[in-house]
Amino acid sequence: MATSSVLPLHLPSCARRASTALRASAAPAAATATTAQSLEESFGRKGLRFVGDPAGGAPTAELSVRNGSSLHLRLGDGLVTSYKPKVYWKDDGCREVLYTVAGKGGVGLVLNEASSSSSAGAGIAAQWSLVDGAEWTVRDADSDSYDAVQVELGCTKGKLDISYVVTLYGVSMATAVIVRNTGTKPVELTGAVLSHIKFDKRGGTAVEGLRGCPYCSQPPPAAAFSLLSPAEAMMREDPGWFSGGGEEPRQGIWTVEEDLYTVLKKKVSRVYAAPPEERKKRVYSTAPSKFTTIDQYSGLGFRLVRMGFDDMYLCSPGGMYEKFGKDYFLCTGMASMLVPVVVNPGEEWKAAQVIEHDNL
Amino acid sequence: MHLTGVLGVSSPPLAPFHCSCSGAKKQSCSLRPPRQQQRSRLRVARAVEVGAPEPSQVEEPSIDFAFVSPRLLPDGTPDVHYRTARGGQKLRDIMLDGYIDLYGPYDKVLLNCAGGGVCGTCLVEVVEGKEMLSPKTEVEKELLKRKPKTWRLACQATVGNADSTGQMIVQQLPEWKIHEWDK
Numbered sequence: 001m002a003t004s005s006v007l008p009l010h011l012p013s014c015a016r017r018a019s020t021a022l023r024a025s026a027a028p029a030a031a032t033a034t035t036a037q038s039l040e041e042s043f044g045r046k047g048l049r050f051v052g053d054p055a056g057g058a059p060t061a062e063l064s065v066r067n068g069s070s071l072h073l074r075l076g077d078g079l080v081t082s083y084k085p086k087v088y089w090k091d092d093g094c095r096e097v098l099y100t101v102a103g104k105g106g107v108g109l110v111l112n113e114a115s116s117s118s119s120a121g122a123g124i125a126a127q128w129s130l131v132d133g134a135e136w137t138v139r140d141a142d143s144d145s146y147d148a149v150q151v152e153l154g155c156t157k158g159k160l161d162i163s164y165v166v167t168l169y170g171v172s173m174a175t176a177v178i179v180r181n182t183g184t185k186p187v188e189l190t191g192a193v194l195s196h197i198k199f200d201k202r203g204g205t206a207v208e209g210l211r212g213c214p215y216c217s218q219p220p221p222a223a224a225f226s227l228l229s230p231a232e233a234m235m236r237e238d239p240g241w242f243s244g245g246g247e248e249p250r251q252g253i254w255t256v257e258e259d260l261y262t263v264l265k266k267k268v269s270r271v272y273a274a275p276p277e278e279r280k281k282r283v284y285s286t287a288p289s290k291f292t293t294i295d296q297y298s299g300l301g302f303r304l305v306r307m308g309f310d311d312m313y314l315c316s317p318g319g320m321y322e323k324f325g326k327d328y329f330l331c332t333g334m335a336s337m338l339v340p341v342v343v344n345p346g347e348e349w350k351a352a353q354v355i356e357h358d359n360l
Numbered sequence: 361m362h363l364t365g366v367l368g369v370s371s372p373p374l375a376p377f378h379c380s381c382s383g384a385k386k387q388s389c390s391l392r393p394p395r396q397q398q399r400s401r402l403r404v405a406r407a408v409e410v411g412a413p414e415p416s417q418v419e420e421p422s423i424d425f426a427f428v429s430p431r432l433l434p435d436g437t438p439d440v441h442y443r444t445a446r447g448g449q450k451l452r453d454i455m456l457d458g459y460i461d462l463y464g465p466y467d468k469v470l471l472n473c474a475g476g477g478v479c480g481t482c483l484v485e486v487v488e489g490k491e492m493l494s495p496k497t498e499v500e501k502e503l504l505k506r507k508p509k510t511w512r513l514a515c516q517a518t519v520g521n522a523d524s525t526g527q528m529i530v531q532q533l534p535e536w537k538i539h540e541w542d543k
Contacts, residue, residue, distance in 0.1 A: 174434065212459030283424045283444045285458060289433065307433050354434045 267318025
């Protein structure tokens with residue numbers, strides 16, 4: 001078996017790994033199994049089913065756990081199109097967290113390879129995506145039948161072996177990316193996991209936990225699934241009648257977040273991180289490892305935890321949300337986009353984002 | 361000199377994925393109390409002493425801190441934040457200036473004594489570097505009589521003086537932590 005499903009995230013029970021390892025190794029070259037039925041036969045288990053797309057597109061994996069939470073993962077491009085955790089005790093109690101419209105949105109992975117030109121100080125000359133249009137194949141699946149299900153997708157781009165692991169737990173979901181460099185030259189990557197999270201109303205949307213963290217305006221990494229393109233995200237909005245607050249800082253200028261709650265009514269596109277010049281120092285103040293999104297109207301909060309990534313990207317569409325639907329949303333996620341990550345030959349880079357909640 | 365070797369980590373303070381959590385099952389989600397009573401142990405590698413910074417002529421002397429959160433990250437690695445500050449201040453001031461969670465649930469307006477030394481809520485556990493802190497005051501000895509010896513009150517402990525250098529590892533909210541420190 002090429003890769004085991006043991007990754008930074010350990011399923012609560014390790015006992016089942018032996019039996020699933022046997023079953024997975026019995027299914028050779030899963031790359032050819034692209035129909036929902038064949039995937040179901042090789043990887044289907046309690047809590048994981050594969051559903052074909054009626055429109056003829058790629059199948060979708062539906063993960064579910066005992067308490068009713070579920071997650072839908074589109075296998076063609078590895079986009080998580082739906083995440084419905086159980087957030088209320090009464091009745092069904094599951095509520096959709098992600099915002100997906102017309103096949104875009106949700107939680108997706110952006111991974112770019114950056115090439116810095118050899119002349120000194122030229123910075124990043126070109127970036128090209130490693131995952132746009134990639135063929136994701138299901139490499140492995142694991143579950144403990146009650147409270148955790150995990151699916152691993154993989155693709156190989158040149159000399160890089162990329163695994164994308166999506167795990168569903170009772171009150172959280174995790175997306176992890178592992179990049180292995182099987183070539184002979186070091187590779188520089190920038191990556192992000194962008195999540196589009198739904199909120200009830202524009203006025204009651206805020207993020208907590210970023211106080212003291214420096215931020216600057218930055219366009220998001222370009223992604224096929226994101227709702228706002230980088231140019232749209234950076235467009236400044238008219239202040240309207242009550243502009244309130246200060247101007248959004250220009251790109252490249254770092255300011256420190258002072259409020260405990262960052263209210264996101266206006267249109268912003270920011271990266272919260274320790275500034276790259278700071279990182280060159282011997283010891284620098286690290287950015288917070290998690291923040292919580294707050295929705296005043298539904299009273300729910302979801303915590304996003306950053307592991308392995310360096311920056312946190314936060315974008316609110318402001319008035320532009322009306323183009324997509326009547327719900328407000330935030331495009332946010334963990335990223336390593338300011339300073340490229342170097343993966344040397346033979347090494348791997350792991351990073352993950354966890355969305356969890358304590359609303360129960 | 362980065363704080364390499366802290367907590368058994370061998371990479372710069374960016375991606376502590378190779379934590380040597382020997383023993384027990386790793387906890388998955390965070391704020392829920394752990395289902396099993398097993399605790400993971402964190403090892404403090406001795407490499408920290410070797411990498412002690414020489415005070416360079418250009419930068420002013422400062423003390424480096426590694427603050428460890430009581431909850432591990434969802435994959436079992438410790439949640440550490442690094443800060444650097446001049447010596448001579450109280451540990452509480454350093455933590456609040458750096459927006460480190462010192463009080464936990466007692467962070468609100470009237471729930472702590474804000475440095476008065478009477479409430480006993482600003483508990484921290486000093487894992488490494490206790491020689492840099494001022495000795496325990498009478499107030500601390502009284503309030504921490506039944507607590508482990510490594511615990512201090514951040515509002516009563518002064519860290520070195522203005523030109524001292526060194527490194528400290530501080531565990532925030534020791535009453536809430538779910539891991540143990542191996543010495």
